[in-house]
Amino acid sequence: MIKVLPQLIITQFKLFFREPGVVFWSFGFPVLMAWVLGIAFANKGESLRIIALVPSQFQAATDFPEWLYEKTGNSEAQAQTDSSLFWKIQNRAGKQAHFRFRMMTMDQAVLALKRGQITLWIEIKPDSGMIYRFDPQNSESRLTYLLLDAAFQKPEALEQKTEVLPITAVGSRFIDFLVPGLMAMSIMNACLWGIGWNLVELRIKKLLRRMVATPLNKSIFLLSHLLNRMMLAAAELLFLYVFVYFYFDITIQGSLVALLLVFVSGHTAFSGIAILISSRVQNTQSGNGLINAVSMPMMIFSGIFFSYHNFPDWVIPYVEVFPLTLLANSLRGIITEGIGLAEVIGPATSLFGIGAVCFALGLKLYRWH
Amino acid sequence: MTIEVRNVCKSFKDVDAVRNVNLRVESGEAVALLGPNGAGKTTLVEMIEGVQTPDSGDIQILGKNWQKDEHFLRKEIGLALQETRFQDRLTVEETLGMFASFYNLCHERTNEVLEIIQLESKRSTWVVQLSGGQRQRLALGIAILPSPKILILDEPTTGLDPNARRDLWKILEDFKSSGSTLILTTHYMEEAEFLCERIVMMNQGEILAEGSLKQLLDKFGEGDLIEYEIKGNFSTQEVKALPGVLTSRWNTETAQGRLTVNSISETLPHFLDLIKISAVTLKSLECRRRTLDDLFLAMSGRHLDD
Numbered sequence: 065m066i067k068v069l070p071q072l073i074i075t076q077f078k079l080f081f082r083e084p085g086v087v088f089w090s091f092g093f094p095v096l097m098a099w100v101l102g103i104a105f106a107n108k109g110e111s112l113r114i115i116a117l118v119p120s121q122f123q124a125a126t127d128f129p130e131w132l133y134e135k136t137g138n139s140e141a142q143a144q145t146d147s148s149l150f151w152k153i154q155n156r157a158g159k160q161a162h163f164r165f166r167m168m169t170m171d172q173a174v175l176a177l178k179r180g181q182i183t184l185w186i187e188i189k190p191d192s193g194m195i196y197r198f199d200p201q202n203s204e205s206r207l208t209y210l211l212l213d214a215a216f217q218k219p220e221a222l223e224q225k226t227e228v229l230p231i232t233a234v235g236s237r238f239i240d241f242l243v244p245g246l247m248a249m250s251i252m253n254a255c256l257w258g259i260g261w262n263l264v265e266l267r268i269k270k271l272l273r274r275m276v277a278t279p280l281n282k283s284i285f286l287l288s289h290l291l292n293r294m295m296l297a298a299a300e301l302l303f304l305y306v307f308v309y310f311y312f313d314i315t316i317q318g319s320l321v322a323l324l325l326v327f328v329s330g331h332t333a334f335s336g337i338a339i340l341i342s343s344r345v346q347n348t349q350s351g352n353g354l355i356n357a358v359s360m361p362m363m364i365f366s367g368i369f370f371s372y373h374n375f376p377d378w379v380i381p382y383v384e385v386f387p388l389t390l391l392a393n394s395l396r397g398i399i400t401e402g403i404g405l406a407e408v409i410g411p412a413t414s415l416f417g418i419g420a421v422c423f424a425l426g427l428k429l430y431r432w433h
Numbered sequence: 434m435t436i437e438v439r440n441v442c443k444s445f446k447d448v449d450a451v452r453n454v455n456l457r458v459e460s461g462e463a464v465a466l467l468g469p470n471g472a473g474k475t476t477l478v479e480m481i482e483g484v485q486t487p488d489s490g491d492i493q494i495l496g497k498n499w500q501k502d503e504h505f506l507r508k509e510i511g512l513a514l515q516e517t518r519f520q521d522r523l524t525v526e527e528t529l530g531m532f533a534s535f536y537n538l539c540h541e542r543t544n545e546v547l548e549i550i551q552l553e554s555k556r557s558t559w560v561v562q563l564s565g566g567q568r569q570r571l572a573l574g575i576a577i578l579p580s581p582k583i584l585i586l587d588e589p590t591t592g593l594d595p596n597a598r599r600d601l602w603k604i605l606e607d608f609k610s611s612g613s614t615l616i617l618t619t620h621y622m623e624e625a626e627f628l629c630e631r632i633v634m635m636n637q638g639e640i641l642a643e644g645s646l647k648q649l650l651d652k653f654g655e656g657d658l659i660e661y662e663i664k665g666n667f668s669t670q671e672v673k674a675l676p677g678v679l680t681s682r683w684n685t686e687t688a689q690g691r692l693t694v695n696s697i698s699e700t701l702p703h704f705l706d707l708i709k710i711s712a713v714t715l716k717s718l719e720c721r722r723r724t725l726d727d728l729f730l731a732m733s734g735r736h737l738d739d
Binding site for chain 1: 482483484485504507508512514516517518519520522523527530531532533534535536537538539540575579
């Protein structure tokens, strides 16, 4: 006899691995994302800041080093061309502040700022004063301003008392923040697309109605999708973990049992949501739109790539009950902070609850034919 | 009795798809539901299959109904729905194996079915690589997997070329010999004539007529047909007076005519003589027996393939 549950799970595995595109997006893409973002943000401390200098009393760049020395006591600026000057501060400590000044007219500076070529410009007034011009909403511009202002106003304090060191300790880097988020996102996508989208596709092909016109038990059918995707998601996470373990030295600090519980609860929550999403949809456009409508806000607000604490305070209580936030925070806690089972019981219970409610509602609404 | 449909109605929004239909199918009988698109054939068979629920009326199958005995009936009915697309990247054997698991069958049965549907050589071929005829045979294979007492096929040969259609008919002929009951919907009258002892003609959700081909032709369609097209002035009054003519139709715009006659051999020589003496040119001439399509046209004003 051919057993139905193993047969369905094996069938879904075959269908998954016979679609190279799907395999890439599931396994390759999270690794690629971790690599690209990990590298990009690891090198951020050495980025070069380009500043426009709009002179009134200086006629050429070669005058500027002298002025800079007067203002800051720093003589390390190197004139590169007539209109460009390279300067780095805190070179003994962090190496993170590299500046390139370029002589520009006011119009050129405005245009360069619009194009993102400079982060701010400095107008030098005839009375030796300076005006910083930048977008105060732009954090990169604000940081550049602070660095420059500190160098110009308090050179002795910077040189003698302040020291800036780059953070490179495992567990507190951006990649340590990112990887648990990527894992949570993988679980969500595995469920919403792997279960939700597949079920919608079966309905569109009219294969769903053909399958349930047999003695097939509907719960077994849905369970097979859930189990199949759980196994695949576990394999995806393991693949990602092996990569970040060897490439970024990331290790799991907390309890493996807690990790397993959070994984299963997160998968249950998103499987339930996937079944609810797919319960009525009858065409590709609606399916695509609905899955994106559910997943995109969570990807933006749940702190996958950047902390959600940057959002306004009133948003945060809502964001914290998103299933993706619960999952990402729990995974982050286990992997980077080393929390244990007791700390994840609450979020895991919530995730199981979300899954159960959505699953029950989805089954009630489900359009099998 | 295998199937009894009593006073069944089904509507979709503003359309009455099936209107107060009554139908009885005996055990071992092969019945064709014949009619053009939109006649209500698919809705009717899907209600019999338990895929759709009637708005009113009652359907009994093997003495049971869908409300109480769904699991039992699912095992006894094999079916092929219209437009099912199987998974592209599963092989023929894997697709059969998956459906076999739903019926708790063994691998031997999938091999038997592969042989019956003549797809043994394609057992490792992905579904996406099959021709239209092969896909229809696969759908039929899935339908007969559980050796059902009742087989219901919804337009099993639509879109197939004549060879592929005949291949499928051959498989169905063999299946019929096992004594199972067969219901199929079609708008091909040859298919209904070839495979089924009883034909149910449907239009706009109602049954227009039913019976064997001979019964239908005898009851509703008297005589053979002579169809012709001419060039020149022609007196239709003289045509009507020819020996053996039952009715005569003439379309002045197209210069085409149709005679219903008792016997072609009796009337045709006289008709040709009349053409000769009338000094007109005969552009085309077709003599044939009446068909179900003629009957359907007479009853509903539509052709079967409309």
